[in-house]
Amino acid sequence: xxxxxxxxxxxxxxxxxxxxxxxxxxxxxxxxxxxxxxxxxxxxxxxxxxxxxxxxxxxxxxxxxxxxxxxxxxxxxxxxxxxxxxxxxxxxxxxxxxxxxxxxxxxxxxxxxxxxxxxxxxxxxxxxxxxxxxxxxxxxxxxxxxxxxxxxxxxxxxxxxxxxxxxxxxxxxxxxxxxxxxxxxxxxxxxxxxxxxxxxxxxxxxxxxxxxxxxxxxxxxxxxxxxxxxxxxxxxxxxxxxxxxxxxxxxxxxxxxxxxxxxxxxxxxxxxxxxxxxxxxxxxxxxxxxxxxxxxxxxxxxxxxxxxxxxxxxxxxxxxxxxxxxxxxxxxxxxxxxxxxxxxxxxxxxxxxxxxxxxxxxxxxxxxxxxxx
Amino acid sequence: xxxxxxxxxxxxxxxxxxxxxxxxxxxxxxxxxxxxxxxxxxxxxxxxxxxxxxxxxxxxxxxxxxxxxxxxxxxxxxxxxxxxxxxxxxxxxxxxxxxxxxxxxxxxxxxxxxxxxxxxxxxxxxxxxxxxxxxxxxxxxxxxxxxxxxxxxxxxxxxxxxxxxxxxxxxxxxxxxxxxxxxxxxxxxxxxxxxxxxxxxxxxxxxxxxxxxxxxxxxxxxxxxxxxxxxxxxxxxxxxxxxxxxxxxxxxxxxxxxxxxxxxxxxxxxxxxxxxxxxxxxxxxxxxxxxxxxxxxxxxxxxxxxxxxxxxxxxxxxxxxxxxxxxxxxxxxxxxxxxxxxxxxxxxxxxxxxxxxxxxxxxxxxxxxxxxxxxxxxxxxxxxxxxxxxxxxxxxx
Numbered sequence: 001x002x003x004x005x006x007x008x009x010x011x012x013x014x015x016x017x018x019x020x021x022x023x024x025x026x027x028x029x030x031x032x033x034x035x036x037x038x039x040x041x042x043x044x045x046x047x048x049x050x051x052x053x054x055x056x057x058x059x060x061x062x063x064x065x066x067x068x069x070x071x072x073x074x075x076x077x078x079x080x081x082x083x084x085x086x087x088x089x090x091x092x093x094x095x096x097x098x099x100x101x102x103x104x105x106x107x108x109x110x111x112x113x114x115x116x117x118x119x120x121x122x123x124x125x126x127x128x129x130x131x132x133x134x135x136x137x138x139x140x141x142x143x144x145x146x147x148x149x150x151x152x153x154x155x156x157x158x159x160x161x162x163x164x165x166x167x168x169x170x171x172x173x174x175x176x177x178x179x180x181x182x183x184x185x186x187x188x189x190x191x192x193x194x195x196x197x198x199x200x201x202x203x204x205x206x207x208x209x210x211x212x213x214x215x216x217x218x219x220x221x222x223x224x225x226x227x228x229x230x231x232x233x234x235x236x237x238x239x240x241x242x243x244x245x246x247x248x249x250x251x252x253x254x255x256x257x258x259x260x261x262x263x264x265x266x267x268x269x270x271x272x273x274x275x276x277x278x279x280x281x282x283x284x285x286x287x288x289x290x291x292x293x294x295x296x297x298x299x300x301x302x303x304x305x306x307x308x309x310x311x312x313x314x315x316x317x318x319x320x321x322x323x324x325x326x327x328x329x330x331x332x333x334x335x336x337x338x339x340x341x342x343x344x345x346x347x348x349x350x351x352x353x354x355x356x357x358x359x360x361x362x363x364x365x366x367x368x369x370x371x372x373x
Numbered sequence: 374x375x376x377x378x379x380x381x382x383x384x385x386x387x388x389x390x391x392x393x394x395x396x397x398x399x400x401x402x403x404x405x406x407x408x409x410x411x412x413x414x415x416x417x418x419x420x421x422x423x424x425x426x427x428x429x430x431x432x433x434x435x436x437x438x439x440x441x442x443x444x445x446x447x448x449x450x451x452x453x454x455x456x457x458x459x460x461x462x463x464x465x466x467x468x469x470x471x472x473x474x475x476x477x478x479x480x481x482x483x484x485x486x487x488x489x490x491x492x493x494x495x496x497x498x499x500x501x502x503x504x505x506x507x508x509x510x511x512x513x514x515x516x517x518x519x520x521x522x523x524x525x526x527x528x529x530x531x532x533x534x535x536x537x538x539x540x541x542x543x544x545x546x547x548x549x550x551x552x553x554x555x556x557x558x559x560x561x562x563x564x565x566x567x568x569x570x571x572x573x574x575x576x577x578x579x580x581x582x583x584x585x586x587x588x589x590x591x592x593x594x595x596x597x598x599x600x601x602x603x604x605x606x607x608x609x610x611x612x613x614x615x616x617x618x619x620x621x622x623x624x625x626x627x628x629x630x631x632x633x634x635x636x637x638x639x640x641x642x643x644x645x646x647x648x649x650x651x652x653x654x655x656x657x658x659x660x661x662x663x664x665x666x667x668x669x670x671x672x673x674x675x676x677x678x679x680x681x682x683x684x685x686x687x688x689x690x691x692x693x694x695x696x697x698x699x700x701x702x703x704x705x706x707x708x709x710x711x712x713x714x715x716x717x718x719x720x721x722x723x724x725x726x727x728x729x730x731x732x733x734x735x736x737x738x739x740x741x742x743x744x745x746x747x748x749x750x751x752x753x754x755x756x757x758x759x760x761x762x763x764x765x766x767x768x769x770x
Contacts (some may be wrong), residue, residue, distance in 0.1 A: 059464070084468045098480070100465040135469040312469070322557060325438075344434070348559040353437045355557025362470040370468070 044165030049122020056133025057103050064088050073113040073371070074099070075212075077141070078106045079124050080283070083136035084370070104133025137312040139370035144308055147255035151288045151304050153255055156196055160247050163192040167243040169323075174236035177229045186223055187286055190216045194290050197297030198265055203253065204245040215239045217282045221312035224283025234270070260305060261367025265360035267298045272353050278338035285337030291353075292330040299323060305367060312366050315359055322356040381494045408629030409484030412458045414756040415614045420719050421596060424599055425537040428567040428698045429444055429544045430620055430715055431628055432494070432530030434561040440502045440769070446558035446763030451757055453554055454764075457547045460484035477546040484545040489551075490539050491764050492533035492751030507768060509752045510607045511617060511722050516750075520740040527622055527747025530562045535618070535717070536755075540678075541566075557569070563747060565622055567698025567715045576657050577647055580699060581625050581712050584642050584743070585649030586696045590658050591681065600694050602752075611767035614755035619693075619727045621716040622700070622747035628709050630742045641739045652679065658681070660684075680733050690727040693720035706743030713743070723750055 036234035041307045045068075052062075070093060074087040085108070086101040110122040166189035193211055196202075209215055210321050219239060222232045271294040274280040275287040302309070302319065309316055333341060341349070390422050410418050431618075437443040456463060460482050463473040474482070496510035502669045534551065536544040570578040580586035600609055602615045630638070639646055648659030653718065654673040661672055662685055674677050682688060685699050695718050702711040736759040 086465065087468055099482075101467065102465055134465055134467055136467050137469045139468070271623060325557075344436075347434050348436050351557050351560045358553060358556060362466075365468060365470050368468070 020254060043318055045112070045114065045117065045120055048112040048120040049125075049153045052110060052125050055103070055108065055125050055127045057105055057129030057133070057244060059100070059102050059126055059131075059134075062086065062099040062101060063096050064089045064099055066093055068114075069093045070114060075107060075111040075370070075372075076101055077111050077115065077121070078103075078108050078136065080107055080135075081136075082138050082372075084139050085134065085136045086371070099307065101267065101335055102132070102134030103127055104131060106133070107271065111372075119371060119373050135224070135314075138263075138370050140256055140367050141372055142307055142311070145260060145367070145369055148304050148308065149255050149257050152197075152260055152301065153250075155300055155304070156198070156255075157250055159192065159196045160243070160250060163189065163196070164243050164247050166192050166238075167240040171236045174219075174229065176274070179223060179229065179232070182232070183223050183284075184318035186216070186220060187284065187289065190220075190286070191289060191293040194293035195296040195300070197301045202259070202263070203246055203256060206242060206249070209242040210239065210246065215242065220284050222281035257369045258367075260301060261364040262362040263355060264298060264301045264305060264367070266364075267270050267294050267301070267358055269358060270351060272350075272357065276353060280298055281337065284332075285340075286332050287338050288336065288349075289334045292327070292334055295323065295327055295330060296340065298332050309363060310365060313362060315362065319363070320357070322352060326352045326356050358370055378600055379471055389474070396430060398650050408486055409458055409460050410486055410488050412455050412489075412757065413759050413762070414760065415486075416601060416616070416750050417490045417753055418458070418538055418756075419490035419535055419602065419695070420489055420616055420753060421593070422537070422698055424569050424698070425486045425488070425539050426569045427538055427541045427544050428569075428715070429534070429548050429564060430535040430567065430698070430717065431534045431536070431548060431564040432562045432620075433532045433753075434562045435497060435501075435531040437502075437558040437644035440504075442558055442767065444769050446555060447769070448549065448763050450489075451556050451763035453488040453551050454491070455757075457482070457550060458484060458487045458489060460487075466736075469610055474548060475549050477542055477549070477633045483543070483544065483613055486697075487536070487538040487543055487547060490535040490537075490753055492522045492535070493752040493768070494529060494531050494533065494749055494751050496529060497531040504768070507609060507611065509602070509609065509615070509617070512724045513750060514620075515619075515725070515748055516728060518745070519735050521745040524746050525561045526706070530751075532559060533618060533620065533706045533749065533751040533753075536643060541568075564630050565698075565700050565702070565715045565747075567700045570699055578699075578702060580697075581627055582630050582638070582642075583646055583702075583716075584638075584644060585657055586714065587697060588644075588649060589692075595692075596694070599690075599692055602721055606722070611770065612752065612755065616719045616753045617721065617723050617727075618622045618751040618753045619716070619718045619720070619723060619749070620748040621714075621745050623714045623716050623743050624711060624746050625713040625745045626709070626742050626744065627712060633742070640673050643672045648770075653678075675733070677737055677739050680737050680751075681730050683733075688729075691726050693726040693730070716748070719753065739747045 062076065064070050072091050074088045074091060075084050076099060077084055078283060086099040086105060088097045088099050091097055105128050107124045107126050109124045112120040112122070114120070166185065168190050170182060170185045171187050173179070190211070193216065198207070203210070211217065214235070216239065219235045221227070222235065251315065271291040275291040278287050280290070281287045302323070315318070326349075327344075329352055333345060333349065338346070404462045410422060412418060435443065435446065437446050462481050466473050493512075495508065495512045495514050498504045498512070514529055525704075534548075537548045538544045538547070548564075548565075573579050577585040577588045597603065600616050602617070604610065604613055635646055639652060643661070644651055648655070650659055651661035651672060653659075653661055653666055661678065661684065663672070663679065666672055669675075669679070676679075681768075682692065695716070698715045698719050700713060701714045705711050718727050755767060757764060
């Protein structure tokens, strides 16, 4: 299981007298200070970033040295655009770390983020030259994300309500001994769960109960391998009960603002690992249909994130292009078990999902919640 | 490219007296000592380059949806190859993406003699990209010879990559980087990781049957008539500077082989196992004198070296440049070791060279101990001439 990423604030210790030193050094960067080794520019909380000399455009490495007694986060911000060009997270006391940055002409400042302390922005350094700036983005803050999290929670609540109706129907089929109907109703219920846009620990223990070692897949195995009604009844009953449990529990489950960006790529990471491989298939042959539901869930998350992504992700059009291509391929092959795909189709699917994932990984990075004040 | 500039500055800085003493932080030994093989040239690197120790041979199916996407693939391959072979840190992406580099080679990747050689297979010239009329004249799908046991999943492909470097991590890093940037345009079909064995105790490397392999090489002066495709020969003009690449995954049945007497082994190869000398000579560089041995009393008429290259005037044009690597792929279903030779040969004309030799070798005694299972024919593209050029420019023009 993936370890949830902590909020940046959570990694900082209580900071008293935290001191951050900044130096610029790269032996092949051609700057004068390279000859004498890294310049030690020490700045205290009241002097954060002072003494940053030799700044220029182009590639360079800034070495950040924390001489204080508390962990800190350091950002390099271009002040007129408010874009972050580099960051070092979790810089422990008495440690240093390089920040590889590529700067264009502009007005830059070091920002020191120390827990229990407002952000300290150093005096602005004007950088002039012809060098081209690298990729940068305005930091996404908790406040940016909170309204989106509310939308996401509402969407999930709606999805779970729909799921509950479908798992109840599935239970009724099995309880009535109508396994043909159950086989028909299993798929919409399973797709309803898989289009929620959830991955990994999203629903805590419920995830495993509903679509892990218990729940949908044991039921699938039985339904497609002639299990008896008596054997399937307890599984179907438990599944419906667990979905209701999830529905009741949902208001208590708080979505971490960081999770939204992570979901944008993790749902399809799961689809690639478990559906496109056929690993999750217990006999229904519906892996690609499930992957399509996963794509729907991802699209839902992307739509919610759009206001945050639009001004920040220059590849958003590419994300949409590859999402459409994956959708077209999955739709064309949705009824074919993975193992029966011809090699070309399978490679097209694997490649398109892989390309989409490469484009979704930046979404997660951009949407990582950062402090700016 | 930024990476290139930074690397050349580094080399310049280190060459300067005492420049290495700038280390307040360390310059890694690798970054400081490793070398970069020039990427730009009339021919691709990795063909006449002295074989580096480690290799990955990978074949891909191209899934690009259009000719435009195929062109993008070649541009991306060029950009990645240029960056990776130059070494240095990849351009930073700030907070907008995960790290640009897998980190496998550390923050400043060494050049490490990396070469990236790109080839195209006959299947790329089907209906998909409108390239039917552009196919190199001598390029076909790999032929199946009578003693072959080809597995289709280990054969053919639209595009081949030969990645060679001094260290294993360098070639793996390059493969990961290239795959990461080309997922939507090509998918891995098969791959073989290979290694060069060091001289034991001297001379040419030994294959996994214990014999020196690849002793005879064309003279550099003959490369224009044996290795490089030039104008004429019925070839389309865009192929100028390229070379045909034949890859064959030849499994060696080493357990069986190890149960054979050394005399029988030597008769099958036609060379002494210990020295590599032809059976009528004393050292590996001795040239066998077949006219003095017309009945095969010293070097059997059925031996590998004699069948492959009878050294007659009319077989001289069938010589080719070998650049093979030993491989080791684990175990098979009866617990025998799956290892052998990734045969790699560069030439001007597959039918005149590799296929002529392979035809002479049909039913040689050695076939009981080897099993060709995979590979493919490819055309190694002309070199990328300069920083404005890219793979496939002349092909797609």
